[in-house]
Amino acid sequence: MSDEHPLSTVARRVRALAELFVETDLLRLRIERGGEEIELGRRALHPDLVPEIPHDLGTLESHPVRADQIRADLVGIFHLSRPSPSEGDLLESDRELAFIEALGIRNPVRSHGPGRILAIRRSDGEPVEYGSVLFEIDRG
């Protein structure tokens, strides 16, 4: 006994075609007959766009983001260090992210440990005051 809901004739035919379509490598299938027409298609997904499904869903835990704010401890002009850090960059250890130029002196702004850059809150060349938030770092 089938668990399926009663299907119309058209629906049954579409389902049969869809099963056939899935078994092939076809990307698009169009059938015209006696005034009826049906078209099936699928997009070729890039492998990188396919979400990775964990092998063991039972071990997956949610990690709350632990964000640190790196603030300016002096007044000056904010400059990103080279190579320029970007949002999303992983920081494997402490590194210089930027510097604040004040009275002609270059004052490094360091990540103070590993993490991932969540946000860069100031633009290159922008004046910053004491306490300005410069970076947000995920320490999780």
Place this chain on the structure above:
Amino acid sequence: MRTVAIFSEADRESLHVRQADEAFCVGPGPVPRSYLNIPNIISTALVTGCDAIHPGYGFLAENARFAQICADHGLTFIGPKPEVIAAMGDKATAKRVMREAGVATTPGTDILESVDEALHAGEQVGYPVLLKATAGGGGKGMRAVQHPSEMERAFASATAEAEASFKDGRVYMEKLIIDPRHIEVQVLGDEFGNVVTFGERDCSVQKPSHQKLIEESPAPHLSDQARSSLLDMAVRACKHVHYSNAGTLEFLVSAHDVYFMEMNTRIQVEHPVTEMVYSVDLVKEQIRIAAGEPLGYVQHDLALRGHAIECRINAEDAYNNFAPQAGSLTKVVFPGGPGVRVDTHVFSGAVVPPYYDSMIAKVIAFGASREAAIARMERALRETVIEGVSTTIDYCLEILATPQFREGRYDIGFLPRLLAQSGSAESLNGASPAAARAPQAKPVGPPSAN
């Protein structure tokens, strides 16, 4: 003209921050890390494209090194030249320079290097003596020493307080003149050698800590001869040192003598009383002079009109040794009307932080006569409402009501004597009107000054 304000994290909501075109935080609440943080202040001026810095009347206003650093970075310091600040702002040096200019000074010493030197100097000058911070003002770093046995402790505390307040712990000594009047002369000089005076202010209503509480201009019962002598000495002194911009020469005036005490090479807290009676904007004049403009007028063009009084509204418990208060101001209402001026940085909801001077407002009243000015001040103070912290409002009203103040016959011993008679925990008339106001704020650390 556009303005950039600096502020500490504790002053983020202050009125001056809101009213400036731009505002930059220069550090956390404690003074050494913000308002005395010269690199951050200079850097702020540079990154915001400032042409000039007005140093106000506290912190770095009399710091010659700061003025020089401004110049080194192409910034105009709105004040005298660094070398003049160094000479006149340094109180001990100023007295030496004044003697060279033929101005009478109180007997005293140059900078004292040690307690032993202070003890030796005390014997020479004759007790009682006063230890004073050479970089200071407003009573900070000042200690009266009645007897040699008090010297070691007084020297240590004066030096420590001066260092903490001005980044300069050096002190000098002068003879303590018993109960003189404190009368000061407002001067303006330009870069072209022109010097004028804007009369005098009587600042003799001082707390036992030597901090001024009520000032007025002109000084009551000052003879024409004494006034003329004061103003002449002030002009002579300024011309001697080629003084430019605003300054104040403070004199001790006793029954028979006038002594130069010190010069403040900056605008002063009490400058509004002078502005009221001379209809002049002294800060605007400071900026004009710093921009290289000549004064554009001579002494003869200046005329005093009427009388003005200033009362300092401090967040202090006047009935508990003027203990400074910190906390939220739950309600603030200032007076208005003709002849009333209020200078303030607070408002309803503002927080008085524990880090700074306790003065939260100045109420200034003008009148055609001294009596009219007093009456207007009394009305203005009664209109003023400040809730959340204890203030000096009621105390000022009580002082205004005393016969001594009414008659204009008081000296710097006036307030300490009244306190001694009535006890600092009681009002001058025996009952504390402030007692009904339960203090809602907690006392905070160091005593305030200006």
